[in-house]
Amino acid sequence: MAIYGLWVINKAGGLVYQRNFADGLAQLTSNEYLVLAGTLHGIHAITSRLSPIGSSSGAHVIEGESLKMTILLTATGTKFVLLTSLAETSADAVLQKAYEAYSDAVMKNPFYTPEMPIRSEGFDLRISTLIGDGRTS
Template sequence: MAIYALWVINKAGGLVYQRNFTADGLAPLSSNDALVLAGTLHGIHAITAKLSPTGSSSGCQVIEAETFKLHILLTATGTKFVLLTSPAELQAQADSVLRRVYEAYADGVMKNPFQTPEMPIRSEGFDARVGAIVKPA
């Protein structure tokens, strides 16, 4: 099980949190590249929500490539939690990690009176909880 990175994307498509977990899993991204990719993923997610033949969809939940998978958890407020993993990662394991990270976000970030909604997350407590949840490879 390899988890490469975690992104938190606000409801407007801005990258508000980024953390890499392995040095060998992904090519390093500049801050600007990460922002562009987060905005692009936000757009793809919005488009896939509109493509459902049944008329009701929350958008894509997994995007698979040859060398990685993107697992996406969309919250009720529109915030997206994105986990970049190895292609062999099971959906259930990724979902569990994303839900635990979301709980840490709700407890450690959203309850912080000094955190401005939709702005970059700079919380040592949240970082520590994410590190404990993911346990870098």
């Protein structure tokens, strides 16, 4: 089981934080990550409108042949996306803790401008402590 990466996407669909942890993901350019985040934002918006039972918060898990994307949508519209192996079972808990780290280290920083890229050593450190090298047992 492995955690490959973490993305934070703002409410407009812009990628404000991206970090890879374990080997296994293709190496992409910054622009490619921005395009992927925008595409995921669009897919999430579409899935929130397609629900046959009324209102929906959109896709929560997207699975491929060898990768799972778990999405946490916050009350402010910010999305936390965890890229993991298919067998990873702790994604929801990790996303919740990443959101807590974001709330404490980023949003409480008076010098941070909301919706802008996250450049916080405190947040990076908390994410490193939380996820480490991406390998889970």
